[in-house]
Amino acid sequence: MLNPFKKRKWWDSGLKFSCLPNCGKCCNEPDGIVYLSLKDMSRLASFHNLPLKEWISRDCRKSSDGRYILKSKKENKICIYFDDDLNCKVYDSKPDQCSAFPWWNENLVNKESWENTKKICPGIDHPEALIINKKTIKFWTEADKISEKGIRESDLEF
Ligand code: SF4
Ligand code: SF4
Incomplete structure (x- = not known):
């Protein structure tokens, strides 16, 4: 049954993206x-055939508030998994937050934030893009929420 008090999102009728x-x-x-x-960390550790602890110390650093994030390359501050051919080296195992882009909650706050995301992502409103429905958008915003909560050292038991 429809809940009349549930607030509609501005993107409920879908958004154009490929x-x-x-x-x-x-x-x-x-x-x-x-x-x-x-889940991301375990997946990436297995992809590299490394125990979780070893993978974390090789490929992760901590954000200013202690959440683990992927390391970047020293020379250009870009993700360590981004190669010179503009491909992701861990594509099939990439973190959920990468898969969730551009459906990050911060990008969908309002139409203005979506317009700003468009400056980074040429797939938004591309002439050949498909309409992505609200169920799919919701799925990825939920995934983004979990990723953003992040994992800290205290969450792990080694
Ligand atoms: S998809 Fe994610 S993990 Fe892969 S290169 Fe891009 S930022 Fe890095
Ligand atoms: S910026 Fe490019 S690679 Fe990233 S989601 Fe948009 S179209 Fe795809």
Whole structure:
């Protein structure tokens, strides 16, 4: 049954987006931060055939408030997994927050934040883009929420 008090989101009728091949603009951002869920960390550790602790110490650092995030390359401050051909080296195991882009909660606050996201992402409103429905958008905003909560050292038992 419909809840008459449930507030409609401005994007409830869907938004136009398709990820463009060979783009990589969302990864190619210096100082980008990728928060990690525990599922992401376990997946990436197995992808690299490393025990979780070892993978964390090799590929993660901590944000200013102690959440684990992916390391960036020293020379350009871009994600360590972004290669010179503009591809993600861990594509099939990439963190949920990467998969969730551009459906991050901060991008969907209002139409203005969505317009700003468009400056980074040419897939938004691209002439050949598809309409993504609210169920899919909601799925990714929930995933983004979990990732952003993040994992701290105290959450892990080694
Ligand atoms: S910026 Fe947008 S179109 Fe480009 S790779 Fe990222 S999500 Fe895809
Ligand atoms: S993990 Fe992959 S998708 Fe995520 S920022 Fe790094 S290169 Fe991009």
